[in-house]
Amino acid sequence: MSSLEKAILRVRDLRRSYGNFVAVDGLNLQVNEGEIYGFLGVNGAGKTTTIRMLMGIITPESGTIELMGETTRRTTLKQKQKIGYVSQEQVFYPWMTGQMLGKFVGGLYPKWDKQEFERLLKVLEVPADRKTSQLSGGMRVKLALALALAPRPSLLILDEPTAGMDPVARREFLDIIEHQAREYGRTTFFSTHLLNEVERAADKVGIIHQGKQRFEGDLKLLQNRVQRIKVRAGVTLPAGFNVWRVEEKPGDVEGALFEMVVDAPPELWATTTVARENLSLDDIFIACVGVAAKRI
Amino acid sequence: MTGVLFQKEWQRNWFTFLWLGILIWLIVLITCYFYNAGGTGAGVFSGIGMGLMILMPISSLFLGHALVASEFQSKTQLFLEGLPLPKWRMITMKLFLAFAATIFYAVGCILIGWLYAQGSEVVTPRFLGILLSSACGWALFSMGFFFVTGFLGRYRFLIYLLLVLSILLLISSSVPMSRFPPYALIDYSRFGLEREIWPISNLRFTGIFIVGWVVAAYILGLAKEGSISTMLGEKMSYREKMFIGGAIVIGGLAISSVFSQPKPEPFSLPGAVVEEWDGVEVAISPEDPDPDKPVDTEVAIAGKLARRLAEQRDWLGIPPVNFPKIFIVEKTDIEEKEKIDWDESLTDNSILMYAGYREPEFSENRLLSWTLSQVMRKNSMKRVGREHRWWIICGLEGLWEMEQADPETIREREKLAVEAVKKHGLTLNNLWDWSKYQKDVEWRSADAVAWMGMRHLMQSRGKDIVQSFARRTVTRRFTRVDGRAVVWDYSNPVAPAFKAATGITLEEYVKQWREYILSFESEKETKP
Numbered sequence: 001m002s003s004l005e006k007a008i009l010r011v012r013d014l015r016r017s018y019g020n021f022v023a024v025d026g027l028n029l030q031v032n033e034g035e036i037y038g039f040l041g042v043n044g045a046g047k048t049t050t051i052r053m054l055m056g057i058i059t060p061e062s063g064t065i066e067l068m069g070e071t072t073r074r075t076t077l078k079q080k081q082k083i084g085y086v087s088q089e090q091v092f093y094p095w096m097t098g099q100m101l102g103k104f105v106g107g108l109y110p111k112w113d114k115q116e117f118e119r120l121l122k123v124l125e126v127p128a129d130r131k132t133s134q135l136s137g138g139m140r141v142k143l144a145l146a147l148a149l150a151p152r153p154s155l156l157i158l159d160e161p162t163a164g165m166d167p168v169a170r171r172e173f174l175d176i177i178e179h180q181a182r183e184y185g186r187t188t189f190f191s192t193h194l195l196n197e198v199e200r201a202a203d204k205v206g207i208i209h210q211g212k213q214r215f216e217g218d219l220k221l222l223q224n225r226v227q228r229i230k231v232r233a234g235v236t237l238p239a240g241f242n243v244w245r246v247e248e249k250p251g252d253v254e255g256a257l258f259e260m261v262v263d264a265p266p267e268l269w270a271t272t273t274v275a276r277e278n279l280s281l282d283d284i285f286i287a288c289v290g291v292a293a294k295r296i
Numbered sequence: 297m298t299g300v301l302f303q304k305e306w307q308r309n310w311f312t313f314l315w316l317g318i319l320i321w322l323i324v325l326i327t328c329y330f331y332n333a334g335g336t337g338a339g340v341f342s343g344i345g346m347g348l349m350i351l352m353p354i355s356s357l358f359l360g361h362a363l364v365a366s367e368f369q370s371k372t373q374l375f376l377e378g379l380p381l382p383k384w385r386m387i388t389m390k391l392f393l394a395f396a397a398t399i400f401y402a403v404g405c406i407l408i409g410w411l412y413a414q415g416s417e418v419v420t421p422r423f424l425g426i427l428l429s430s431a432c433g434w435a436l437f438s439m440g441f442f443f444v445t446g447f448l449g450r451y452r453f454l455i456y457l458l459l460v461l462s463i464l465l466l467i468s469s470s471v472p473m474s475r476f477p478p479y480a481l482i483d484y485s486r487f488g489l490e491r492e493i494w495p496i497s498n499l500r501f502t503g504i505f506i507v508g509w510v511v512a513a514y515i516l517g518l519a520k521e522g523s524i525s526t527m528l529g530e531k532m533s534y535r536e537k538m539f540i541g542g543a544i545v546i547g548g549l550a551i552s553s554v555f556s557q558p559k560p561e562p563f564s565l566p567g568a569v570v571e572e573w574d575g576v577e578v579a580i581s582p583e584d585p586d587p588d589k590p591v592d593t594e595v596a597i598a599g600k601l602a603r604r605l606a607e608q609r610d611w612l613g614i615p616p617v618n619f620p621k622i623f624i625v626e627k628t629d630i631e632e633k634e635k636i637d638w639d640e641s642l643t644d645n646s647i648l649m650y651a652g653y654r655e656p657e658f659s660e661n662r663l664l665s666w667t668l669s670q671v672m673r674k675n676s677m678k679r680v681g682r683e684h685r686w687w688i689i690c691g692l693e694g695l696w697e698m699e700q701a702d703p704e705t706i707r708e709r710e711k712l713a714v715e716a717v718k719k720h721g722l723t724l725n726n727l728w729d730w731s732k733y734q735k736d737v738e739w740r741s742a743d744a745v746a747w748m749g750m751r752h753l754m755q756s757r758g759k760d761i762v763q764s765f766a767r768r769t770v771t772r773r774f775t776r777v778d779g780r781a782v783v784w785d786y787s788n789p790v791a792p793a794f795k796a797a798t799g800i801t802l803e804e805y806v807k808q809w810r811e812y813i814l815s816f817e818s819e820k821e822t823k824p
Contacts, residue, residue: 057377080380087378091371093308100307109301134490 006033006065008155008187009054009239015064016049025211027063031155031189031204038202039191042289046211047191048088049112051159054189055085068154081109084148084156088163090140094133098126098143102150109151124176138169145173149180156180158190162197174201195281209289216261219281224266226284228277230257240268245287254294261287297381301389305363312362313397316355317404324405328412330789341427341488344409348402350537352435354403356394356442357456361507363390364446384565386515391510394439402435403428409488411663423491430481430495433502437478440509443623447516454540461547477501497561525619563646565623575616580653583626597624597653597660608696611640612766615809618773620674621646622667628652631674636663638670641753647671665696675773677781683730684790687746688770690730694747695754696763709744716741718817722810724803727790745813753805753811757798765797 009031016024024046031037041047052058054065064071067079075083092101098121106112121128124142132140140160148156151180158177162170178201179185185274192198198205198219205222207214215222226244231237248257261279269276323568327343367373376386406427410419445452447529474483477498481487486495567585571578578601580594601622610621627650632636635652647670651663669689673681680689698706716737720726722745726733734742754762769790774781794802 056376077380077382085378087374089371090375091375093304093372093375094370095308104300104304105379107303108297 001120007031008033008068009189010066011050011054012066014050014053014065015060015061016053016058022211023090024053024060024208029206029207029212029213029216031187033187034181035187035203036177036201037187037189037191038194038205039208040195040196040198040205040285041191044216046199046277046287047193047208048159049211050208051157051189051191053065054157055083056080061280081111081151082154084151084153086141086144086156086158086161086202086267088159088161090144092132092140095131097131098128098135098146101132101143101147102128105147106150107243114150116152117146120149125213138165138173141165141169141173142176145176150187154187156186156188156190158188160191160193162194168224170197177201195285195294198237199281207285207288214288216263221266222284223278223281224269226261226263226287227269228259228261228279228283229274230259231274232257235274237262237274238264238268238271242265297385298389301381301386305389305393306310309359309362309393310742313360316358316397319403319406320347320351320355320401321408323351324408325767327786328408330786340409340413341406342403342484343488344431345482345484345487346782346786348405348431348487349484350433351405352398352402352438355444356435356438359394359439359624360446363394364443365449365452368449370445382468383518384514387514391443391513394443398435398439399432402536404432407430418473418628420491426490426494427488429499430487433495433499433506434478434482434533436506437509440506440513442517444509444512447513450536451540454543457547459798478505490821562623563623563644563648565625568623569594571595571602573599576602576606576609576619576622578602578605578622580624581626582629597663600660601664601667605667608664608668609671611763612771613623613763614669614671614771614773620671622671623648623651624663626648626653628655631655633657634659634662634666635664638666641799645674647674658677659697661697661700665693668696669693669766672770675785676770676772676785679781679785680770681786684728685770685785687727687730687742687749688766688790690743690746691750692762692766694751698747709747710813712741713744713748714816715812716745717809717810717813722806722813724806727802727806748813749805749809751810753798755809761798765794766798768793 007030009029011027011029014024014027015022027046027050029038029039039047039050049058054067054075055061056077056079059074064073065075066072067075068082070076070079072079096104102114102117102121106114106117118128121143124146126135126139126143126146132143135143145158145161148158156177162173163174174197177188177190181188181201190197190201202219204216204218206216217225228247237243243260243262244263245261247261261283309806316493324344324347328340330343330560377383406424409427413419435476436660444456448455473479474485478496478501481495481502482500540554565579566580567587568579568581569591571580579628580599582589582591605619605622609616610789623646627637630650630652635655637650639648639650647667649663649667649670652658653663669692672689680686683706698709701709716722720733720737730742733745737745750762753765769788772784772788774784791802794805798805
């Protein structure tokens, strides 16, 4: 990270459990100003729990959250007023219209921009006078996005916003996010389990699995670091090589080839002669979360 | 923030607030109409008390659902928690609206009663204050309870079920509910009648309950970041359905076992002389039963009483099966000059009277009349003992007692009535406030007034009219301790029944009755 980059959100050693189940375990992450951060993880990895802690909905057991330069254990009301949030599930009051909802939510934000909200509704083609119960799932997410953007937040947090959307709506939604980030420098933190979304929109990615952080950095770096190699049994890997996943293990035969996914700093790759192969993001993610192939 | 929260709740619930208010006030208006038609002042507030007792918990149930339970059921709290909105503020606004609405309803009810009582009753600021504080105390208690249970989501139904079962158990038991706050605030034996004493102690206890509900609401709403109420608000799982189903079955069995408990052993009087006439059984026992002593007196009294009770039973139209057994025990130390007393604690279908029947002051006619009034009290679950009907019983008692009285006794009784009316007058309100009238003029004089009223009715309109009036007002029998006797009582006011039986209004008749009594002032001789 460049020292010039300003962190909008910095999380240190965040932990939260439900009974014996540890949902988030010592999580660290940093989101810089103007960045789109893709928070990647399989279902149940701990993404929503993390976001609920960031939003102050639940309190972490330990760790700190630094939001816009202010460090707290639990996000305060003032900090929340600077965050735009789109939850995983859009549960609005069914009797409210978009306009009524805007009036209600607007009363809770000091910097609510009514014109911006109306503009967003127009741009997103959400009928302002229609009851939310009569809106489609995609429309509801767009309405939630308009509600999240109208207070002109310093940070936009989206919890799997495209879940349940059809491909067209999903693309449209990502376009809006990207446009907001590029045009207005809106810092965005969004969680997803869809790699193509991260690949398309994110500047930086954080991978979480079983409550623990597996990777944080930009995507190109990730692809440069994680590669598939084939090594003969008995060969010792140089220091700094971190085996993520062994894909082929031919048995205890001398000279047999092992196939594995390895994470190493790009500079170390130049020092080794081991045959290597670049991986797709899919492969990297699967190796990262350690999912074994299943044959039915 | 407070403004938008208020606006949101108002937009969401205004219709519930409105229809509940209209319904409550409409019911109260109808109640007042019936009671005002009966010319009663205190009765208006008694009716309102009954209304508040039932309507406040019902309206609180709806408000608790609309303000709390539905928020969690529809999961809209998930939307709210993503906003910069503290949960405590949300709960406070809901609590404020719930309490404000319920107070508004309660105060509205009292004001309706006040408007209706204009001209028929003096409503002093103190009386109004007592009514308002009692009504608001009860209303806030009810609202607090249903507000808290709103946070229990699906489990609130189990709580309501337990509540209903508990109420049924309490009704079936002999627990004097009217003594315990907050129920004491709204108890019909006090609400609308108590004009002087502020219910400080009851209000204090009710206040403690209300504070308890408020604290419980905040705990449930905020504990574990509100996850408890969120979790409870979800739909029931199969296991929970089974659990609640089981609880309902067990509760039902428990309550049915309580209700099907063997009835208390019938009262018996060993060594008593028993006489029976046309289904009426009278048992008389001397103070010290001795098999060697003659029982001629007992046989004579029992036989005569059984026969006359059977006659009057038929005249009143009480079916023979509904007529209780009569037990009479000799008692020589009764202080009252009438030498008759009774026991109110018997739970089975019998009446226990005490009589010093060997004393010179004893009168068989009086024993007959007082026994009959006890029969009607028992049959009506004591409803005829309420003020607005008690004068009828006193009048009928007088008719039976004086039926075979000598002219001297009759003249004495007439004199008592004349003096009472001369001194204290006689108005319709005296009939509705009969206990107070009895206190003012002394109960024997009040009885004399009632007797003369009934006698005049019989002389001027005929015995059949008196019979019709009695059958319409005081002979109804209720066999179970539930709300039916109360509902019947309130849905059959005396004044319309009088008009239906006699063709004239009770108000008009009271004037005639008063003039009739005063006409005896100058007369030396008893009228035929």
